[in-house]
Amino acid sequence: MSQNGSVFNSILGFFVPIHPDGHKFVAIAAIVAVLGFLFSNVLGLLLFIIVVYVAYFFRDPERIVPQQAGLIIAAADGRVSMIEEISPPEELGLGPDMRLKVSIFLSVFDVHINRAPVSGEIIEKIYTPGLFLNAELDKASEDNERSSLIIETIDGKKIAVVAIAGLIARRIVGFVEKGQRIGVGERFGLIRFGSRVDVYLPQGTIPLVAVGQTAIGGETVIADLSQNDPMRETRAI
Numbered sequence: 001m002s003q004n005g006s007v008f009n010s011i012l013g014f015f016v017p018i019h020p021d022g023h024k025f026v027a028i029a030a031i032v033a034v035l036g037f038l039f040s041n042v043l044g045l046l047l048f049i050i051v052v053y054v055a056y057f058f059r060d061p062e063r064i065v066p067q068q069a070g071l072i073i074a075a076a077d078g079r080v081s082m083i084e085e086i087s088p089p090e091e092l093g094l095g096p097d098m099r100l101k102v103s104i105f106l107s108v109f110d111v112h113i114n115r116a117p118v119s120g121e122i123i124e125k126i127y128t129p130g131l132f133l134n135a136e137l138d139k140a141s142e143d144n145e146r147s148s149l150i151i152e153t154i155d156g157k158k159i160a161v162v163a164i165a166g167l168i169a170r171r172i173v174g175f176v177e178k179g180q181r182i183g184v185g186e187r188f189g190l191i192r193f194g195s196r197v198d199v200y201l202p203q204g205t206i207p208l209v210a211v212g213q214t215a216i217g218g219e220t221v222i223a224d225l226s227q228n229d230p231m232r233e234t235r236a237i
Contacts, residue, residue: 019113021173021190022058029054058190060113063218065185070226072205073184074104074215075117075161076197080222081105083207088200089142091126092150092160099160100201102222104215106191114189115218116151116182117199118159124150125178147172149188157225160200163191185218201225 018026029051037044066073082103088094106112126148145165152158163172174189176182191197201223209215209222 016059016061018055018058019060019190022054025058026051026055057108057112059111060187061111063115063185063216065115065218066221067184070224071184071221072117072159072199072201072223072225073115074209074217074220074222075199076104076106076114076215076217077111078104078106078197078215078217080209080211080213080215081196083209083211085203088160089128089148089162091128092148092162092200093124094150094158094160094200098203100203100205100207100223101198102201102207102209103196103198104217106195106197111217112191112195113187113217114161114163114191114197116149116184116186116188117161117222118151118153118157119182119184120151120153120159122149122176122178122180122182123152123158124148125174125176126150127172145172147174147189149176151182157202159202160198161188162198162200163189164196164198165191 029047033044033047033051036047080102082101084101085098086101087096088099088101128146128148146162148160148162150158150160165172171192172189172195173192176188182188199222202225205223205225206227207223209220215222
């Protein structure tokens, strides 16, 4: 592909649908920018850049979701920041047994729409108030404000997905309710302005991603419950 074609595709990347939750924020930012131009062209231009960023933050692109049975799909865009065997937080009601936790950290430049890692019934929806620490810290899983879903698959497996507010994020917006059925890759919520999503998988699950890898919500396969292959080796090049 030519350099001009690459630049054109990069520009098109900004023109994706904006989630309805972001419409009011874009409108408010646009009004403020117009008022800014009344005082100064420089101020108006700076505020217009903010309008562009707000629209970019709330982008909601379509995703191609793998449908194979047993696959666990990334619940968010961002960097895989942690993979560990850990006992899940008590509020999830999953018991003290160790589970595989895969954490994805979302920067302020990532898509912030959260997607279901599996298909199933939402058997629990739990809101836990808390702090707004840096979402990359280990203790953010238990100390920060968070909203959790427990999804039970058709074969009875329980998968927990936890949206965690971060240092900048101050609002977790949910789109689903307890008792609702949800398909893999479907949107279940949004975290405004920087955050983290933890997925808790059954004990013995082998991750198919590595710490530092970039995940795409709704597309990247993070585990396969139907396979017992050893953890994949990775290297940075």
